[in-house]
Amino acid sequence: MLEPLEATRVIARPAALDAVRVSPGTLLMRLALDDALVIGGDVQVDDPFAIVVPDSGWVAWRFGEDQLREALVRLCAFEIHAGLNQGMVAGLPAKIWIDGDRSLVIVAAAYAAEFEERFR
Amino acid sequence: MNEFVESRVRLTWPDRLRSEYDVVILGGGGHGLATAYYLATRHGIRDVAVIERGYIGSGNSGRNTTVIRANYGVPEAIRFYQRSLELFQGLEEETGRWIMHKEKGLLWIAHTEMGLRAERARAALNHAYGAETVFIGPDEINEICPQIDLAGGGRYPVMGASYHPRGATARHDRVVWALAEGAMQNGVEVHQNTTVTGLKVSGDRVTGVKTERGDISAGVVMMALGGQVTMVASMAGLRLPIRSHPLQAFVTNHYQPGLDAIVASTELLFYASQTARGEILIGAEIDRQPSYSYRSSYGFLSSCAGRALALLPFLADLRVLRQWAGICDMTPDYSPVMGPTGREGLLVTTGWGTWGFKAIPAGGEAMAQLIATGEMPELIAPFGLDRFARDLPLSDRGSAGTQ
Amino acid sequence: MAVALLRQGIHPRGGGCICLGGDCPNCVVEVDGVAYVRSCQVAARPALEVARQTDTPRLPDESRPLETELRTAFADVVVVGQGESGLAAARDADGTVISFDAHRGEEAIGLYAGPTVVAKTPAGMVSVQCSRVVVATGAAEEQPICPGSELDGIFTKRAAESLRAAGIDLGDAVTIDEQPQRFEGSGRVEAVVTAAGDRIAASTVVVDLGLHPRSGLLRMGQGLEVEVVGDAALTDSLPPPPTEGVVCPCSDVTVSDLEAVWDRGFREMELLKRATLAGTGTCQGGVCLPHLRSYLAAKGVSTPAPFTARPLTRQATIGEVAAGYDLPPFRRTALHDEHLRLGATMDRFGAWWRPWRYPDPEAEYWSVRERVSLGDVSTLGKMEISGPDVVALLEKLYPCRVADLKDGQVRYALLLDERGYVLDDGLICRLSEHRFYLTFTSGGASFAEMWVRDWAETFDLDVRILDRTMSLGAINVTGPLARELLRRGGVDSPPAYLAHVDAAVFGVECRIVRLSFTGEVSFELHHPFSDSVELWRRLEEAGADLGSYPHGLDALFTLRLEKGHFIVGMDSEYDSTPRRLGLEWAARLSKPDFVGKQALLRTNRLPLNKRLLGWEMDGPAPIEGAILWQVATPVGQVTSARYSPVLAKTVMLGWLRSDPAEPEGISCDGRPVRHASHPFYDPDGARARA
Numbered sequence A: 001m002l003e004p005l006e007a008t009r010v011i012a013r014p015a016a017l018d019a020v021r022v023s024p025g026t027l028l029m030r031l032a033l034d035d036a037l038v039i040g041g042d043v044q045v046d047d048p049f050a051i052v053v054p055d056s057g058w059v060a061w062r063f064g065e066d067q068l069r070e071a072l073v074r075l076c077a078f079e080i081h082a083g084l085n086q087g088m089v090a091g092l093p094a095k096i097w098i099d100g101d102r103s104l105v106i107v108a109a110a111y112a113a114e115f116e117e118r119f120r
Numbered sequence B: 001m002n003e004f005v006e007s008r009v010r011l012t013w014p015d016r017l018r019s020e021y022d023v024v025i026l027g028g029g030g031h032g033l034a035t036a037y038y039l040a041t042r043h044g045i046r047d048v049a050v051i052e053r054g055y056i057g058s059g060n061s062g063r064n065t066t067v068i069r070a071n072y073g074v075p076e077a078i079r080f081y082q083r084s085l086e087l088f089q090g091l092e093e094e095t096g097r098w099i100m101h102k103e104k105g106l107l108w109i110a111h112t113e114m115g116l117r118a119e120r121a122r123a124a125l126n127h128a129y130g131a132e133t134v135f136i137g138p139d140e141i142n143e144i145c146p147q148i149d150l151a152g153g154g155r156y157p158v159m160g161a162s163y164h165p166r167g168a169t170a171r172h173d174r175v176v177w178a179l180a181e182g183a184m185q186n187g188v189e190v191h192q193n194t195t196v197t198g199l200k201v202s203g204d205r206v207t208g209v210k211t212e213r214g215d216i217s218a219g220v221v222m223m224a225l226g227g228q229v230t231m232v233a234s235m236a237g238l239r240l241p242i243r244s245h246p247l248q249a250f251v252t253n254h255y256q257p258g259l260d261a262i263v264a265s266t267e268l269l270f271y272a273s274q275t276a277r278g279e280i281l282i283g284a285e286i287d288r289q290p291s292y293s294y295r296s297s298y299g300f301l302s303s304c305a306g307r308a309l310a311l312l313p314f315l316a317d318l319r320v321l322r323q324w325a326g327i328c329d330m331t332p333d334y335s336p337v338m339g340p341t342g343r344e345g346l347l348v349t350t351g352w353g354t355w356g357f358k359a360i361p362a363g364g365e366a367m368a369q370l371i372a373t374g375e376m377p378e379l380i381a382p383f384g385l386d387r388f389a390r391d392l393p394l395s396d397r398g399s400a401g402t403q
Numbered sequence C: 001m002a003v004a005l006l007r008q009g010i011h012p013r014g015g016g017c018i019c020l021g022g023d024c025p026n027c028v029v030e031v032d033g034v035a036y037v038r039s040c041q042v043a044a045r046p047a048l049e050v051a052r053q054t055d056t057p058r059l060p061d062e063s064r065p066l067e068t069e070l071r072t073a074f075a076d077v078v079v080v081g082q083g084e085s086g087l088a089a090a091r092d093a094d095g096t097v098i099s100f101d102a103h104r105g106e107e108a109i110g111l112y113a114g115p116t117v118v119a120k121t122p123a124g125m126v127s128v129q130c131s132r133v134v135v136a137t138g139a140a141e142e143q144p145i146c147p148g149s150e151l152d153g154i155f156t157k158r159a160a161e162s163l164r165a166a167g168i169d170l171g172d173a174v175t176i177d178e179q180p181q182r183f184e185g186s187g188r189v190e191a192v193v194t195a196a197g198d199r200i201a202a203s204t205v206v207v208d209l210g211l212h213p214r215s216g217l218l219r220m221g222q223g224l225e226v227e228v229v230g231d232a233a234l235t236d237s238l239p240p241p242p243t244e245g246v247v248c249p250c251s252d253v254t255v256s257d258l259e260a261v262w263d264r265g266f267r268e269m270e271l272l273k274r275a276t277l278a279g280t281g282t283c284q285g286g287v288c289l290p291h292l293r294s295y296l297a298a299k300g301v302s303t304p305a306p307f308t309a310r311p312l313t314r315q316a317t318i319g320e321v322a323a324g325y326d327l328p329p330f331r332r333t334a335l336h337d338e339h340l341r342l343g344a345t346m347d348r349f350g351a352w353w354r355p356w357r358y359p360d361p362e363a364e365y366w367s368v369r370e371r372v373s374l375g376d377v378s379t380l381g382k383m384e385i386s387g388p389d390v391v392a393l394l395e396k397l398y399p400c401r402v403a404d405l406k407d408g409q410v411r412y413a414l415l416l417d418e419r420g421y422v423l424d425d426g427l428i429c430r431l432s433e434h435r436f437y438l439t440f441t442s443g444g445a446s447f448a449e450m451w452v453r454d455w456a457e458t459f460d461l462d463v464r465i466l467d468r469t470m471s472l473g474a475i476n477v478t479g480p481l482a483r484e485l486l487r488r489g490g491v492d493s494p495p496a497y498l499a500h501v502d503a504a505v506f507g508v509e510c511r512i513v514r515l516s517f518t519g520e521v522s523f524e525l526h527h528p529f530s531d532s533v534e535l536w537r538r539l540e541e542a543g544a545d546l547g548s549y550p551h552g553l554d555a556l557f558t559l560r561l562e563k564g565h566f567i568v569g570m571d572s573e574y575d576s577t578p579r580r581l582g583l584e585w586a587a588r589l590s591k592p593d594f595v596g597k598q599a600l601l602r603t604n605r606l607p608l609n610k611r612l613l614g615w616e617m618d619g620p621a622p623i624e625g626a627i628l629w630q631v632a633t634p635v636g637q638v639t640s641a642r643y644s645p646v647l648a649k650t651v652m653l654g655w656l657r658s659d660p661a662e663p664e665g666i667s668c669d670g671r672p673v674r675h676a677s678h679p680f681y682d683p684d685g686a687r688a689r690a
């Protein structure tokens, strides 16, 4: 159910991240002003000091939005909206991406086993 | 009538607040009242007023989970708390009042190799400095407290524990009242519903206090203002190395005795005991965010309940009656502060954090001695406020995880 | 359920006025082993086991699996109570509304900051975060306080109405509308003596004594967005002061108990409550509070305030309130299953699962000292940091020099707090002019990230920070044959001591960092999380004929102790300055500034009160934590103690809590110990540098 996520992590000046455009099909999650997780594509950022590294430390669970929302009702204590949500899911730090059929939940791979147990 | 109706203590209240006393103690919690009690009974100093903004024990002394133990992590603390533990053992006899003191033994459970290492070290240190603590394995734990799930719910296996047989509890209110009564009988005036609004300062000297009901001059002013000390101290321009954090607890309905020991786990961050009346009392760590709010949170109740069940699953069907919070004064090194403040005429006993109930007798005894003699008793000398500037903190975080 | 029992002629509790409103304790029973359940608040169902509750129930012997769930919901308005006023409030409210009503088995148990209302419902626990709460909990009927109130056959007016509506015949019921003098009878009521003194024979008495608002939730919600409507908003008029009988049925407190403590000086509401325990039972003052207030008012206490309202307003079990709470997670490195495959005993160290020991502890140790060994160090804190101000920041953060590091160099460093106390330690690796890779201890990683960010903000320095702890694995290849194993992995020019290179090992891109914690040649291979298993297996295979065997934490602790390396938090204490640890060289006080410098300048001049020293003794190791004695005086405590196979003696680190020039006559575990300089093993580090 959980699949490893091959992503790119980009730490850069907020303005440089604001300006990033990704190709269709690439998912850019803005985790923080200076921090983005890019899935399924390349990324160029205009910041000579940017840290752009492959990041394999995540696992994802892909889901339809409805199914996901239903499952999350029991597991998280915050309101979920479209796009990126970050918070505790079943006691684990998680990122939830809500976008119709492309919805997914992401947790650190170090929590994958715990997550699988809790997210039955 | 239930057997817990207080049937002996007699509290006598003064009619009026005078404008001068030899000693004015701010705060009618355990520490303030114990100091007054020992001043009057041991040193014959009776011209003493205790100023309390609410009712006696309305601060943490009436909100705590009443664990008494001496199994601390630095030598100075072990000696001090051992003294307090011994004074507690004799307090019923001394005051002639039933404070529901009961030795139960305290189990401090380890769930990992590092936990085992810490509990072994605790036992060794306690033993060397005069507190009785032994390291025991799961079989002995099971004998002492058969309700503990040795598998720890699968996640927190019980690997061993330090066992402190003299660990005890007493009824918090009863302790406050017994000391208040003893002080009152010896001439101490306790003024309830009197809020301190300022300190009278002349140069570097504190000469008295201002209250809602008038000013008072005093030879010595002692602050015993659990939860509020930084605010009053600041009235004398004094900044204390203290942050105040809420600490919460909850209690169930009462049941027949059955949980004999006090059970604590640093890793699970909770401790539980059964009161004389039969309620199960459960507490945990301070809220991370400093605050003066007394509001309880459901997050606390839920998580504390969940963690307690990992070790004591038999509690699941008990009904929760009430939850509450107190405000704890936390020092950077997790040890209390007792002694002079650097302002003449102003003493302080504070930094009682989550652990000061057990310290009430020894803290009061030592502060009374300090007031009476003008000299820091050896037992508390290491706990002075100057220890931070002297770089001699008494770091004991590992002992504060549970009360 | 209460109605069902009464229909059978069974008083749930045996006696006491029945209100059917959830306000009193007079109908509590044990349901399926759970005591203190108000039978008027639960629906009767087939197969429920109901038992009469003894005064003090027994603790349960065993536990049941927890089944309750917690749902979190969001609404603009929460209405508690769905009587007339509650229905109206729900209807008129703007936005989304969630309502609860005890008649539907939904009991609000507490009102918390937010506001958040938590309720226990037939479907489980529900927590609703909202903007506004409407308390429409109505009013409770006043209970009779007089002798005989514990008899069977007494009902409040509403209870009587409900019972009649349920078709239960209450017989020759008499209704009174003033607190009576007493009820007479044994077991069942036979007569009531009214306030006026009239004795009326009756086997059922209905009391219609007035209402008191159920204000618990409202009082609990002080300072929050809470509004009250309907009967819950009634001004509370005090009943006549109680003169005799039980005031608090939960705790069995009588008027004479109140008198007794009042006479002895307990005159505040709280003192009265605490001295008698009135109001501290199941109903949390539901019955007694108006009467206590009236009692105090009659004594001349002006407007006695009710005691503080605290959750829970209605009870839930510990198992129920634990619903939805998940115990803290434990992290697994990518190699978790490899360790299990190799038969390791796993233990938790901080937030992580780590191999504590593999099946052959001897091989763990000797493979490091004589051959080659693999250790999973993925748990180390790891951080990449870059930016125009990165050197300036690191110079401030670390007490050692940073600017002089050349690309490819590695330096061991302490991290100090403002007091000059050691927070953590780790490595500084310079990747390029403006880019560094930092490591921290496994336990210190998450704190370190906050620490670095905080100071970057504080000094307003322009840096980019990425915590890579969870996205990189790290394997330590250590032992005299480590270089050979790397060569087999395709690394022909491994980094020199205190250097790092980026290179592929068995095809896996690694940052190879060379330092040594074990005392032997060591290469830490930092690599993508997803490549960990592959890398580990290839190293394992290729090392087999070199005699490779993995080592766990237990062996590592021995190996590092032989080298005299301290571990933050195990050997160091909160107040460990570099001087106390004997690491003065690690703080370069000639630097212009660094966090902790001012403190060190001051405290280094104070007398030294304790020192972490190396010790050795013959025979087996004592426990870690053993006391150091000087004759009969405890003078210190051992923090780490291991028998060293290679040195054939026990080596230790331990605090000496005094500062004698040369500690003499020290013993531990009943045996003499000698102060010894450390490293104990290979003091000049020739092996690590080889």
Ligand SMILES: Cc1cc2nc3c(=O)[nH]c(=O)nc-3n(C[C@H](O)[C@H](O)[C@H](O)COP(=O)(O)OP(=O)(O)OC[C@H]3O[C@@H](n4cnc5c(N)ncnc54)[C@H](O)[C@@H]3O)c2cc1C
Pocket (backbone or CB within 6 Å): B026, B027, B028, B029, B030, B031, B032, B051, B052, B053, B054, B055, B056, B057, B058, B059, B060, B061, B062, B063, B064, B065, B066, B067, B068, B194, B195, B196, B197, B224, B225, B226, B227, B228, B232, B247, B248, B249, B283, B324, B325, B326, B327, B328, B349, B350, B352, B353, B354, B355, B356, B357, B358, B359, B403
């Ligand atoms: C939930 C909880 C559990 C705990 N569990 C334990 C435990 O198990 N074991 C243990 O040893 N310790 C425990 N503690 C800690 C212990 O309760 C306190 O350390 C101890 O009660 C402190 O006593 P005190 O006299 O210093 O302060 P308090 O009892 O708080 O007394 C201070 C008094 O000062 C009064 N006051 C404040 N401001 C003013 C003013 N301006 N004017 C006049 N009066 C004022 C207050 O009303 C109060 O009565 C716990 C604390 C809490 C909150």
